[in-house]
Amino acid sequence: MTSAQTPTHPLVTASGLSKRFAAPRRLSDLFNGQRPHIYAVDGIDLCIGKGESVGLLGESGCGKTTTGRLLLKLTEPSAGSIAFDGVAIDTLKGNDLTAFRKRAQLVFQNPFDALNPRFTIERVLAEPLVNTGVERASHRDKVEKALAQVRLPPLSRFEGLFPHQLSGGQLQRIVLARALVLEPDFIVADEPVSMLDVSVRAGVLNVMREVRATLGLAALYISHDLALVRYVCSTTLVMYLGKIVEQGPTADLLKMPLHPYTRALVNAVPVPRVDQSHEALPIIGNVSDARGQPRGCRFRDRCPMAVARCAEEEPPLRDLGQGRQVACHLA
Amino acid sequence: MADQQPVLEIRDLSVEYRTARGVVRAVDGISFSVPKGAILGLVGESGCGKTTVARSITGVLHQSARIAGGELLLHGRDLVSGPPKAWLDARWREISFVPQSAMNSLDPVYRIGSQIEEVLVHRGGKTRAEARARASALFEMVGLNPGRLDEYPHQFSGGMRQRVAIALALALNPSLVIADEPVTALDVIVQRQILDVIRDLQQRLSLSMILVTHDISVVAYLCDQVVVMYAGRVVESGSTREVLEQPRHPYTMGLTNAFPDLESAAHELVPIDGSPPDLSQPLVGCRFQPRCPFSLPVCSSDDPRTEVAETGARFACHRHAESDLLRRHSRDIATWQRPQ
Amino acid sequence: MAAGRAGAAPGLTGKLARLLRDPFTVAGLTIYAVLIIVAVFADQLMTHDPGEILFRANGRVASNQPPSAAYLLGTTNLGRDVYSQLIGGSRIALVVGFTAAICVAAFGTLIGLLAGYFGGKLDAILMRLADLALAIPFLPFAIVLAGFSRSSTTNVIVAVVLLLWPNTARVIRAQVLTVKERAYVEAARVTGASDARILFVHVAPNILPLTFLYGSVAIGWAILTEAAVSFVGFGDAKNISWGYMLQDAFVSQALSRGSWHWFVPPGLCIILVVIAGFFIARGAEDVLFPKLRS
Numbered sequence: 026m027t028s029a030q031t032p033t034h035p036l037v038t039a040s041g042l043s044k045r046f047a048a049p050r051r052l053s054d055l056f057n058g059q060r061p062h063i064y065a066v067d068g069i070d071l072c073i074g075k076g077e078s079v080g081l082l083g084e085s086g087c088g089k090t091t092t093g094r095l096l097l098k099l100t101e102p103s104a105g106s107i108a109f110d111g112v113a114i115d116t117l118k119g120n121d122l123t124a125f126r127k128r129a130q131l132v133f134q135n136p137f138d139a140l141n142p143r144f145t146i147e148r149v150l151a152e153p154l155v156n157t158g159v160e161r162a163s164h165r166d167k168v169e170k171a172l173a174q175v176r177l178p179p180l181s182r183f184e185g186l187f188p189h190q191l192s193g194g195q196l197q198r199i200v201l202a203r204a205l206v207l208e209p210d211f212i213v214a215d216e217p218v219s220m221l222d223v224s225v226r227a228g229v230l231n232v233m234r235e236v237r238a239t240l241g242l243a244a245l246y247i248s249h250d251l252a253l254v255r256y257v258c259s260t261t262l263v264m265y266l267g268k269i270v271e272q273g274p275t276a277d278l279l280k281m282p283l284h285p286y287t288r289a290l291v292n293a294v295p296v297p298r299v300d301q302s303h304e305a306l307p308i309i310g311n312v313s314d315a316r317g318q319p320r321g322c323r324f325r326d327r328c329p330m331a332v333a334r335c336a337e338e339e340p341p342l343r344d345l346g347q348g349r350q351v352a353c354h355l356a
Numbered sequence: 357m358a359d360q361q362p363v364l365e366i367r368d369l370s371v372e373y374r375t376a377r378g379v380v381r382a383v384d385g386i387s388f389s390v391p392k393g394a395i396l397g398l399v400g401e402s403g404c405g406k407t408t409v410a411r412s413i414t415g416v417l418h419q420s421a422r423i424a425g426g427e428l429l430l431h432g433r434d435l436v437s438g439p440p441k442a443w444l445d446a447r448w449r450e451i452s453f454v455p456q457s458a459m460n461s462l463d464p465v466y467r468i469g470s471q472i473e474e475v476l477v478h479r480g481g482k483t484r485a486e487a488r489a490r491a492s493a494l495f496e497m498v499g500l501n502p503g504r505l506d507e508y509p510h511q512f513s514g515g516m517r518q519r520v521a522i523a524l525a526l527a528l529n530p531s532l533v534i535a536d537e538p539v540t541a542l543d544v545i546v547q548r549q550i551l552d553v554i555r556d557l558q559q560r561l562s563l564s565m566i567l568v569t570h571d572i573s574v575v576a577y578l579c580d581q582v583v584v585m586y587a588g589r590v591v592e593s594g595s596t597r598e599v600l601e602q603p604r605h606p607y608t609m610g611l612t613n614a615f616p617d618l619e620s621a622a623h624e625l626v627p628i629d630g631s632p633p634d635l636s637q638p639l640v641g642c643r644f645q646p647r648c649p650f651s652l653p654v655c656s657s658d659d660p661r662t663e664v665a666e667t668g669a670r671f672a673c674h675r676h677a678e679s680d681l682l683r684r685h686s687r688d689i690a691t692w693q694r695p696q
Numbered sequence: 697m698a699a700g701r702a703g704a705a706p707g708l709t710g711k712l713a714r715l716l717r718d719p720f721t722v723a724g725l726t727i728y729a730v731l732i733i734v735a736v737f738a739d740q741l742m743t744h745d746p747g748e749i750l751f752r753a754n755g756r757v758a759s760n761q762p763p764s765a766a767y768l769l770g771t772t773n774l775g776r777d778v779y780s781q782l783i784g785g786s787r788i789a790l791v792v793g794f795t796a797a798i799c800v801a802a803f804g805t806l807i808g809l810l811a812g813y814f815g816g817k818l819d820a821i822l823m824r825l826a827d828l829a830l831a832i833p834f835l836p837f838a839i840v841l842a843g844f845s846r847s848s849t850t851n852v853i854v855a856v857v858l859l860l861w862p863n864t865a866r867v868i869r870a871q872v873l874t875v876k877e878r879a880y881v882e883a884a885r886v887t888g889a890s891d892a893r894i895l896f897v898h899v900a901p902n903i904l905p906l907t908f909l910y911g912s913v914a915i916g917w918a919i920l921t922e923a924a925v926s927f928v929g930f931g932d933a934k935n936i937s938w939g940y941m942l943q944d945a946f947v948s949q950a951l952s953r954g955s956w957h958w959f960v961p962p963g964l965c966i967i968l969v970v971i972a973g974f975f976i977a978r979g980a981e982d983v984l985f986p987k988l989r990s
Contacts, residue, residue, distance in 0.1 A: 084543035097886055126888035139879040143901050153887035192631040200883075207887065222401040223570060227614040228627030249544055252616035256625065293548035295577035297615045299597045303555070303577075306548055 034075040036211055036243045037096055037129075041105035042069050043267075044091050065091040067267035068105065070342075075210070076241040080258030080275060082248060082290070088267040089247045093213040096245065097129055098122070109211070127157050130204035132214040132233075136196035136221075137188075146183040146191070146199060153207050171202040174240070175232050194225030198232060205236065212237075215247045230256060251294050255279055260348075263287045266323045269342060273349035283351040285328045322354070330355055361432055362389035363532050363564040364413065364451075369426035371408050371417065380636045382408045384588040385426065387662075388670075390532060390581075393562035395554075397579035397596065399569055399611075403632060405588040410536050410568045414453050415443045431531070448479045449528045454535035458521035462509040468520055469505030472527060480528045494523040498553055515546035519553060526557070536568045551578055572615050576600055584608050587632045587643040590662075594669025604671040604679040607644045609686035626689045642674065649691045650675055650682050714983050721979025727972035728915075734783060735790040743768065744777035746784040746936050751775065763957050770957040773948040781936050782961050788937040789919045789969060792849055796856040796918030801911035803857060804864025805903075811865065812872025813895050823869070826862035834859050838921050842930035849932050852925055856918045864910040871903045909980045916973030923966050938962035 045062040054061055065088040073079050083089045094100045096107060098114050107114050109125060117125050133139035140149050150168045159167070169180055175198040188196060197217065204212055217233065218226040234257050237244050246258050254261050254275060261275040263284065271284040282288040289308035295301065307329050322328070325335040334354050342352045371383040383405040390396045400406045411417050413428060415435070428435040430450060435443045455461050463471060469491050476487035492502035498519040509517060518538060525533050538554070539547040555578055557563060567579060575582050575596060582600070583593040584607065592605040603609045613626040630647040633639055642648070645655040652674060660672040675682060685691045715721050734741060744750060750758040750771060757775040761767050768779035811822040838855040845851050875881065876899065884898045923939030925931055931940045945951070945959035 084545065099882060099886060123888050126886065129886075131883070131886045133879045133883060135879055139883050141880045141884075141898055152884065152889070156884070156888040156890075156893065194631065203883070203887065223572070223611060224401055224614050224628040225631070226627070227616075227625035228629065230616075230625060231627065250616075251544070256616050289545055293545045295548070295551070295571075295573035297572040297576050297600065297612060299576050299600055301577060303552075305552070306545065308545060 035072050036075045036077075037073040037107070037109055037245075038071070039096065039105065039107045040070045042071075042092070042095060042102055042107065043067055043104040044088070044095055044100065045103045064088075064267045066095065066102075069264075069267075069269050071262060071269070073211070073243050073245060076243055077260065078237055078244045078246065078258045080246045080248065080254035080261040081264060082251065082254050082261055083264035084249055086266075087264045089264050090215055092264070093131070093215050093245060093247050097131055097213055098125065099131075123157050127207045128209050129211045129213070130207060130209040132197075132204050132212055132217050133200055134216040134219060136193055136200050139200050140188040140196065140203075142188055144188075146186050146188065147180055149188070149199065150180075150203055150206055153203060157207060159207075167206050167208075168202075171206040174205055174236050175199075175202045177202065192225070193221050194228060197221060197225075197229050201229070201233065201236070205240075208240075209242065211243045211245075213245045213247065216249070217246070218253065219248070219250065233257065251279060251290060263290070268323060268352065270324065270353070271349075271351045272342070273347075273351075277347070277349065283345070283349065283356040284324075284353050285330055285355075286324050289327075322352075360392050362391050363431065364566075365389040365427075365429040365432075366409075366413075367427040367429065369409070369412060369428065370424040371405070371412055371421055372424045373418070374420045374422075375636065377636045381424065382421070382588055382635060383412070386585070386588075386590045387426075388583045388590060388593050390564050390566060392564055393558075394580040395558055395563075395565045395567055395578055397567050397569060397575035397582040398585065399572060399575055399582060400585035401570060401632060403587075404585040406568050406585050407536055409585070410453075410534050410566065413532075413534055413566070414451055415447060416453075448475060448530065450530055451532045451534065452525035452528070452530040454518075454521050454525045454533060454538045456537040457541050458514075458517035459509065461521055461524070462517060464509050467506050467508060468512070472505075472520075472524055475524060475527050490527070491523075494527060497526065497557065498523045499549075513546075514542055515549060518542065518546075518550050522550075522553060522557070526561070526563075531564060533563055533565045534568070535565065537570070538567070539574065540569070540571070554578060572600065572611060584611070587639075588635055589643060589672070590670070591644065591673070592669070592671045594665070594667065594671075598667055598669050602679070603683065604665075604669070604676050605644075605673045606648045606650050606675075606682060606686065609683055610647075610692065613686060613692075624689050626687075626692050628692060642672075650685070715979055718979035718982060720975040724912075724972040724975030724979070727968050728976075731786055731790060731969060731972075735786045738783050738787050741783045742777075742780040744780045746776060746781040748777075749775045750777060760953065760955060769961055770955070772944060772958060773950070773955075778941070778958050778961065781941050782938070782965065784936055785938040785941060785962060785965070788849065788922070788935050789965070792853060792856075792922045792937075793915040793919045793969070796853045796860075797911045797914040799853065799857040800860045800864055800914040800918075801907045804861040804910060805868050805900075805907045807861060807865040808868025809872055809895055809900060809903075812869035813876060813891070813899060819869075822865070826865055829859055829862045832859060835921070835924055838925050839928055839930055842925050849922070849935060852922045852931075853918065855925075856914070856921050860914050860917060864907070864914070867906060867910065868903055871906055872899055875899050875902050905980065909977055912973050912976040912980070914973075916970035919966060920970050938966050 043064065044066040045064045048061040048063045050061060069092065081089045081092060091100065095102050098117065101115070109129060114125060144152065147168070150171065151164050154164050154167060165180070172179060177195065177198050191199065214233065218229050221229060230253065236242065246254060248254055258275050260272065261278050262269050262272040263286065264270070265286050271278065271282065271287045278287065279291055282291050285307060289306050292306055309327050309329060321336040321338060322331070322340050325331040328335065332355070338354070340352045340354045342350045344350050345356070366389065367387050368385045369383055369387070370381060370385050373380045373382055386409065388396070398406045398409060408417070408421065412423060417423070423436055426436065430446060435446065462468065472491040472494060473484065473487040476482045476490055477484065482490065491505055495502040495505060500516060500519050500523070512520065535554070539550050542550060551574065558565060567574070569575060579596050581594070582596045584591050584599065584605065586607050592599055592603065592608045599608060600612060603612060610626070610628040614628060616625055628647055633643055633646065641656040641658055642651070642660050645651045648655065654674050658674070660674045662670050662672045663676055664670050752758045758767070758771050759773050759775045761771040763770045767777050769782065770778050772778060807822050807826070811819040837859060838852065841855045842851050881894060881898055884894045889898070922931070922937060923942065926937050926939030927943045927946070929943055931937060931943070941962040942959055945955065950958045
């Protein structure tokens with residue numbers, strides 16, 4: 026065990042994971058004959074232990090959703106490798122792929138879009154079982170079990186109902202139940218409550234937390250919402266422009282952020298209390314373009330503390346003890 | 357300030373939609389007023405009617421909607437019963453609007469500067485030169501570089517476009533700005549920057565503003581006053597401090613509990629079970645009653661009256677006298693859990 | 697916003713009901729219904745054999761007769777009954793129209809599904825083929841095809857299918873590209889569904905209305921093509937279609953002789969049936985893409 030970040034029983038390990046997309050070419054690129062790329066994910070390492078809940082925090086466009094899709098083999102990495110329970114997933118095919126699908130599931134952001142509008146609720150929930158060739162006789166039991174786990178009434182109450190007839194909160198529980206029906210070991214939840222109304226958010230989050238704890242599921246919560254991550258994750262990774270800039274135990278990381286970007290994020294969040302700090306954010310400018318792989322630290326042009334070294338040398342993710350790692354020369 | 361006439365006073369406003377399932381009364385007899393130089397937060401869940409209220413004030417309701425009753429008093433003059441032209445004239449000049457996504461209000465094929473000047477020339481009666489100078493001033497006001505006036509909307513990031521939308525809304529010095537979820541589509545850091553722009557402008561120009569949002573944190577950060585809506589009605593209103601720190605309506609209590617708080621995240625989040633009522637059906641009694649853990653028999657038979665506290669806070673709950681007790685109970689998750 | 701989602705009617709029946717409220721759609725469907733009924737009961741409706749040369753009581757050929765009780769729409773210059781030819785022609789129109797439409801819709805949909813879903817090289821090849829087919833001038837191709845091979849109704853259908861599938865395929869492909877991005881399609885993949893299952897169970901049903909739309913337009917096109925090919929003389933001589941009737945009337949100088957009763961009815965029939973397709977398409981467009989209008 027090299028650091029506190031490496032769990033005793035790793036379930037998902039990624040190393041040097043990169044994903045690049047072709048960027049729209051500018052006129053100047055045509056003359057230079059260049060084919061620019063956007064590095065959505067740029068050489069990240071991560072490890073999620075069995076039963077662990079990890080938060081992946083970042084703003085839109087930082088590569089957090091792509092990371093989640095890579096871990097589920099919904100898209101192929103441009104470089105790097107991912108192992109699930111010790112087996113590399115990049116070459117999985119046929120039955121092995123199906124076996125992997127049964128163990129790694131996704132909870133979607135938008136429950137109104139995640140369920141086929143032409144399927145009844147019953148069919149939606151049985152679909153994963155049909156897809157993975159689970160014997161038909163056991164379908165009903167498994168679906169009922171998943172519904173009970175997400176605290177929804179039994180299947181008889183959804184008889185003949187279509188997704189558009191349910192409320193957002195119910196739909197998101199159905200989405201979660203569909204993921205659970207295959208009895209997975211790992212789920213990726215991509216902004217699982219951002220589309221829901223505040224009054225029902227808490228209910229869905231509580232169910233997710235409870236299910237994860239009782240079933241011993243490992244989970245990666247992808248979110249821009251610090252409060253959500255604080256509520257459900259023991260460990261948190263912070264991503265900025267395709268890189269992990271900081272990681273550590275969630276409570277410590279949010280209480281005492283080490284990376285200037287994390288500090289800005291934490292300060293930016295308004296809290297639902299009247300007396301709160303209105304001091305200026307320790308950040309300047311906007312997110313820059315992710316084209317190419319620039320030298321040095323990617324945050325330096327927005328960083329109020331940047332020094333000459335930041336432009337020269339890319340800061341590696343350094344271990345600072347107590348499970349905390351940060352990619353900043355100055356931390 | 358209390359004796360001053362409010363910029364806008366809404367009295368008993370109702371708005372109806374014609375739908376396939378009959379008439380839906382999306383806003384049902386609401387009243388509140390926006391004091392001069394204050395930001396008023398209008399909060400509620402989706403479907404509670406807050407956007408409909410905002411649109412009613414600007415006078416741009418959906419085709420299927422109509423104002424079914426009530427008054428909208430702008431500086432004491434009613435817009436609803438007045439001539440339609442007066443209302444039309446008031447738009448931009450008196451009442452301006454900041455949309456949720458600025459992309460919808462900016463035309464992609466025109467330079468941003470010329471779009472701002474367009475408003476200034478055609479609605480504000482300024483000359484081209486004056487308009488140009490004003491556009492530069494507006495850009496500086498919202499923290500944008502006037503050198504970028506000649507760029508196109510696609511060259512601006514989401515946060516910058518939202519700043520442009522704010523600049524557009526301020527172009528003709530309106531007496532009231534209505535912002536509909538102005539930061540919902542933005543990232544955390546940009547969101548905070550835009551909130552700070554709004555805050556800064558409000559203090560410098562002593563703007564009057566209605567901020568429509570679902571986010572209590574935004575209200576806490578920015579607003580002086582808050583109006584909480586539920587199912588087409590106002591359930592509670594008052595100063596932000598009073599409403600958030602001492603909610604008297606169980607729905608507001610539920611909302612403040614359901615919100616995750618970064619600094620005290622250790623406490624359990626408490627959801628409100630169930631969902632809002634179907635407004636196309638006739639409703640009797642308190643609309644929150646089916647989801648309320650404190651409901652009494654009277655709640656399902658009688659509409660609660662709106663009570664006014666000495667502080668000016670208003671609330672519509674049959675059990676308002678016991679609000680201290682209810683508030684204590686509301687913090688316990690067991691209160692809100694009910695058997696499936 | 698205020699409208700809840702409690703409405704019980706699932707999408708399709710609701711859409712159908714709205715479709716039937718559109719007067720244009722109803723008119724189009726009525727024309728098709730009349731066509732089908734006439735074609736099915738053609739044997740009962742015909743008063744004469746359309747190919748038979750009729751004689752008058754005096755033994756002379758009953759040529760160029762005006763409409764009368766015996767010959768409802770008069771006769772041709774060779775003494776054939778125009779009304780019976782018109783009724784008989786509906787059968788050919790029906791066979792050509794519907795066969796071609798079904799083939800166009802099926803072929804175009806399949807290509808569109810494959811190209812849109814799999815993308816990449818397959819998409820590039822199929823779409824370049826579509827461009828190629830679209831670049832060929834429609835009528836000349838149909839005529840050349842009919843001229844080089846034996847002139848038969850089958851050839852007309854083949855020509856229509858070969859040239860009309862790209863329109864359907866392109867639209868279906870575009871729609872697949874949108875549906876493919878929906879979260880429920882990704883959900884199917886992550887829960888282990890095969891490509892075939894995703895394509896035919898999750899994607900295809902959501903684009904089926906478009907298939908019907910393009911099928912209904914293809915009916916009109918096919919009938920029009922058959923008429924055009926017959927009119928220029930490359931039709932199947934064994935089948936007296938509306939186009940053949942027009943050609944017959946044209947070469948016999950019916951126009952200069954003022955025999956309106958001969959060439960107006962088949963012309964009108966062609967126009968009506970073609971228009972019917974567009975009426976249905978127009979109504980369906982309103983229902984399928986309500987945002988395009990209004």
